[in-house]
Amino acid sequence: MESFRFVLSAQEVVFRQSALEELGEIVQQHGWDRIMLCTSPHYVRNGIVGRIAQQLDERLVAPYTGVQPHVQAVQLDEAVALAVEHDVNCIIGLGGGSALGMAKAVIRELEARLSGKSIAETAGTNLGELIPLIAIPTTYAGSEMTSVYGVTRREADGLLSKKVVRDSRIAPRVIIYDPELTFDLPQELTATTAINALAHCIEAIYSRTRNPISTSAALQGVRYIHSFLFRCITNGNDLEARTGLMIGAHLGGVALSTVEMGLHHGICHVLGGSANVPHGVANCIVLPHVMRFNLDVYAAELSLVAGAMGVSSNDTVQEIAKKGIDRIYELISNLGVPQRLREVDVPEATLPLLAEAMRKNHTVNSNPKLFQNDKEALDFLRVIW
Numbered sequence: 001m002e003s004f005r006f007v008l009s010a011q012e013v014v015f016r017q018s019a020l021e022e023l024g025e026i027v028q029q030h031g032w033d034r035i036m037l038c039t040s041p042h043y044v045r046n047g048i049v050g051r052i053a054q055q056l057d058e059r060l061v062a063p064y065t066g067v068q069p070h071v072q073a074v075q076l077d078e079a080v081a082l083a084v085e086h087d088v089n090c091i092i093g094l095g096g097g098s099a100l101g102m103a104k105a106v107i108r109e110l111e112a113r114l115s116g117k118s119i120a121e122t123a124g125t126n127l128g129e130l131i132p133l134i135a136i137p138t139t140y141a142g143s144e145m146t147s148v149y150g151v152t153r154r155e156a157d158g159l160l161s162k163k164v165v166r167d168s169r170i171a172p173r174v175i176i177y178d179p180e181l182t183f184d185l186p187q188e189l190t191a192t193t194a195i196n197a198l199a200h201c202i203e204a205i206y207s208r209t210r211n212p213i214s215t216s217a218a219l220q221g222v223r224y225i226h227s228f229l230f231r232c233i234t235n236g237n238d239l240e241a242r243t244g245l246m247i248g249a250h251l252g253g254v255a256l257s258t259v260e261m262g263l264h265h266g267i268c269h270v271l272g273g274s275a276n277v278p279h280g281v282a283n284c285i286v287l288p289h290v291m292r293f294n295l296d297v298y299a300a301e302l303s304l305v306a307g308a309m310g311v312s313s314n315d316t317v318q319e320i321a322k323k324g325i326d327r328i329y330e331l332i333s334n335l336g337v338p339q340r341l342r343e344v345d346v347p348e349a350t351l352p353l354l355a356e357a358m359r360k361n362h363t364v365n366s367n368p369k370l371f372q373n374d375k376e377a378l379d380f381l382r383v384i385w
Helices: 019-030 048-059 073-085 097-114 187-206 212-234 239-257 263-275 279-294 299-308 317-334 348-360 374-384
Strands: 012-015 035-038 060-064 090-095 133-137 148-154 160-166 174-177
Touching (some): 012 019, 012 239, 019 090, 019 133, 019 174, 035 048, 035 073, 048 060, 048 090, 073 097, 073 148, 090 097, 097 133, 097 148, 097 160, 160 263, 187 212, 187 239, 187 263, 187 279, 187 299, 212 299, 212 317, 263 279, 263 348, 279 299, 279 317, 279 374
Parallel strands (some): 012 174, 035 060, 090 133, 133 174
Antiparallel strands (some): 148 160
């Protein structure tokens, strides 16, 4: 008999054209009046921060607008200090995965400090009600639907590492999807964050904790992403295509939020934290290779991905799955994004250290199929180098 278990968070999702204009009304309804904003400099330059500030007026007490990729620990300390100074009671994350990750990290760190302990000491414990998070995604990274974030810091040995935290209580309370906010997203970021969303769908389908909700959402997400990605690349102001791609990303986030991640995201976290590879780019490099690695264990599940992309065949399940993997590799190739680690300046000499980090990574070790030894992990990296 099939059995499963998953956790759903109480969330309000607002999805429509010009949805950003509802922000002021939303915070007023909830009574949030000391608000922090976490975002990157780009959204100051393009005027979105100004639009938010106009709506919130004096309720926006702590804008933090310098977020850099991979949630840097030194920036987290700065943001937490700002939040403490202004005694914030709500945090808004505006942007892609890094801005939303920073907002989540600030919330978790604030709660940990109230207990007088570190995040590591409070991992997995119930500390009480967390400060609410409003997520306003402007890419297709999917972080707005998940209760996961990572923080990058330099360890005692001098190496960078990205530590991942999962806590169901840090899932955003409100998510505002406004497809218009993606109009100025560059082609490369559109492509790489959309492949990230596609990877969410695929990893959810073969996750060892998959369930009917995750599988249904993931397959529909694959259909939307496959249908609308190239239209967004061709015309960034195509509202229908931007809407369809954002729906696909939302469904990918829904799917991944109810399952355990595996090899794909574990490797991407290692590449981001230790080699500074942008997360979306890492997804483009890694995705088809992880699918091939898992093929002999989850051919049936991967064949569903192929079917969602329109692959029709009378072949065996394994052959259908292979055709799906080939189609994804071709899709990524046609986007003009990096497909090898050497293309993003990862030195070949660092591969053994990256392989060692992969073997120690909890998310990698949650994959349904494991690397048997360090050599197998290193061989995998050499293939994608």
